[in-house]
Amino acid sequence: MTMATIPSFFETPAPAGLTGIRAWLLTHDHKRLGLMYLWAVLFWFAVAMIIGLLIRIELMTMGRTIMSAGVYNSAFTLHGVIMIFLFVIPGIPAIFGNFFLPIQLGTDDVFFPRLNLFSWYLYILGGVLAIVSLFTAGGFPDTGWTFYVPFSIGTKHNVPLTVFAAFVLGMSSMLTGLNFITTVHRKRAPDMGWMQIPLFTWSLYATAWVQLLATPVISITLLLVIAERLLNIGLFDPARGGDPILYQHLFWMYSHPAVYVMILPGMGVVSEIIPTFSRKAIFGYKAIVFSSMGIAIAGSLVWAHHMYTSGMSDTAIFVFSLLTFLVAIPTAVKVFSWVSTLYKASIDMSPPLLYALVFIYLFSVGGLTGLVLGAAGTNIHVHDTHFVVAHFHFTMFGGTGFAFFAALHYWWPKMFGLMYNFRRAYIAATLATVGFLFHYVPMFVLGLMGMPRRYYDYLPQFAHGNGLAAVGAILLVAGIVLMFVNLLLSFRSRVPAPANPWGGCTLEWTVPSPPPLHNFPLQPSIQEYPYDFTEILRKAPRS
């Protein structure tokens, strides 16, 4: 029997005997779960993107443009909560991690397949609770995604339910992390050593530890907010002798490590794509592995750099500023490694590579502007201004978002066995990048000029920048819509993808597209070095 005749996982339900929708909703197959996450995550991304666009259109002109101040405050809260908890944190790990981590490890599934299904249901439940909170008891919170006390304790909006939704989503993220850690330790192919694990899986492993260890802090904090509101304990409320700064410490103790949960998998994606399209080993494999672990560890110790203006002690500011600059080092090492991989390579331009290169540029801008925020003196001026908004969108959207788009284009042929149109993909990527720059660069300037964030209205000197940002937002959304339309059109054109369309050398490219249920019909052989392109080059046609 040849590999091509084995039915794909689409045709083979697991557990066997399930049919129709039940084959999806009760599945244990990590690949089906990856796709179920894909559609759910894309739904939320679309919702939050539209809300984001409405926010920028509101800010396009001074005064009221399309919504009231109350709606605006709920809109930026909703945009933040959905993007953070339902798109950026779960995005790459839950979709591509679920689908490809077991395959890259040469195994047939994650260690706890049923728990994996349960995590998906928690994710869906969290989303449903967020929707319910929109229409019950005072409506969606107007607190910002940070739920700062004492405001979040006093507001009449439906904070408890939304906070509980975030709690449930945290559980889902934690269990996925647990599953990945055990899978990496216990289910690797027997002859795969630690230094033979592909970098995407390494990045998920580092991420999973942060998910597992940091998420309980936010879970407890969110429950305390609910208790504070319902039982009036007085833990955070200064009117009852509580300490609102304690809340900020607890909140950022999770939420800062969480930004590394958001970016590390994206870095993993780029570390796969650059070598594949270069047909060349990643430069400094071990340095990238250790920098991932270094970012995960050091990134957990810098949370209070969100709080320089909060009134905490100058000693704390000194320590957190110093640690923050140390996190910059492993990040810089990764960027240098990616660029050096291109040196003397044999580069084939393709949509995934274009997205990865745009990622490097946008993420570098985000990282470098982070230095302004890490330094104590400069932070004070731009803290809580549009400068911060631009900075974290460059890292979270230009970084994680574009890595997510790169991953979609890189693994789409593997997941669905279909190729998409390249020309449209290039146009979409270019449009999105140009729109992105027009959208966020003005915000840096607005922040330096002194425009605070979360402002419904603004002074006349900020009008130009906000107008430009709105135009950029429209271009950006147009590019992203075109990108998704192009990917979805592949279901209509049905151009079949070969097993290895790009010439990749990690294990997912050795199995058919889409893969069979058990991934590997035969025990796969593990390369001594995971990015050895000798075989690929030997088989490649000489040009």
Next chain:
Amino acid sequence: MDPVVGIDRAFWYILVVSAIFLTGITLVMIYFVVRYRRSRHPQPADIRGNWRLELLWTVIPTVIALSMFAVGWKSYTGLRTVPAGSVEIQVLAQMFSWIFVYGNDKESENLLVVPEHTPIKLNIESLDVIHSFYLPAFRVKADAVKGLPTYVWFRSGDPGEFTILCAEYCGIDHAKMLATLKVVPRTEYDAWLEQEGE
């Protein structure tokens, strides 16, 4: 040295070094992609790393990052060290306005009047939720928290008017929580202090 000068130097230092890095990385990346495209360079080299280079690009950014930290910290100490003989004014933040209380118990709302060329120390506290006192022209910002008094200081300089904003989201009229800083000559300030409150 005026703290504003220190802060602005730190901004320039970090932004210029960052711009050099960004331009370098981007140009090298584009050059490699064009120079080593498959049609022109079909046979890639097998390079897996170079420990000397990797050590170099770990050490140099570390030194640069530490220098940025030092510059940033030094400029921050300027914001914290209040000179002797400064005029002290109490700032109370509430949803959605600023109250200023002067030494002689005179109060004003959303208008802060200070004498020219004088160090001004503002003691800041909130009456309800968290607000943030933000005076961009003098690069100062401090969260106003109930029960946690804090301060900022600045050297007032020449007469003029400047905007004070609330930088910590505080509710429906957060964006309207603005005040004006009015720097006036000393005699005008003394006369204003003695006027009846509004």
